[in-house]
Amino acid sequence: MSQIMLFLITLLLIRVCYTDIRYRIIENKCVVIILLVNILYFFIMGKLPYLLSSVTIFAVGFFCIVCNCVGAGDIKLLTVLGMMFPLREIPDFIFLVALSGLPLILVVYGLHRFSKGKFSKTLPYGVAITSGYLLKILM
Numbered sequence: 114m115s116q117i118m119l120f121l122i123t124l125l126l127i128r129v130c131y132t133d134i135r136y137r138i139i140e141n142k143c144v145v146i147i148l149l150v151n152i153l154y155f156f157i158m159g160k161l162p163y164l165l166s167s168v169t170i171f172a173v174g175f176f177c178i179v180c181n182c183v184g185a186g187d188i189k190l191l192t193v194l195g196m197m198f199p200l201r202e203i204p205d206f207i208f209l210v211a212l213s214g215l216p217l218i219l220v221v222y223g224l225h226r227f228s229k230g231k232f233s234k235t236l237p238y239g240v241a242i243t244s245g246y247l248l249k250i251l252m
Contacts, residue, residue, distance in 0.1 A: 115158075118153070122151075125143050126247070129243060137233065137237060138186060139184070139189065139190050139239045148193045163195070163200065165200050166198055166202075167196040169195075170191050170192045171192045174187075175188065186239070187238045190239060202249070207245075209248045209249050213240075213245045217236060217241050221234065
């Protein structure tokens with residue numbers, strides 16, 4: 114059953130990546146559906162979601178949103194995906210997201226520079242969040 118849930122979440126995350134690259138937006142409906150799939154997974158497995166992990170990510174993320182360091186869609190996605198990991202694994206998850214963001218920075222910088230400004234300088238960080246999440250799940 115967990116393979117089906119992972120497959121569904123992966124499909125949704127592909128959609129998140131597409132909309133983030135194309136429009137620089139992470140759709141709320143995708144985040145909500147990922148949340149529902151996660152809750153369904155925990156219900157089927159007879160476990161409780163790691164809500165403390167989600168609350169911690171949201172609290173830190175809210176501060177980052179207020180400081181205009183990161184977009185709200187990124188934090189919502191991190192919050193929903195973070196419920197899959199116990200609090201002690203959140204630093205690993207965030208590290209993998211940050212590590213996944215490094216090549217993304219180089220690609221976006223290169224595209225912007227060599228397209229003479231036709232390509233946006235903003236980062237579609239949903240791609241890095243997705244990559245970090247999938248790396249963490251597969252480890």
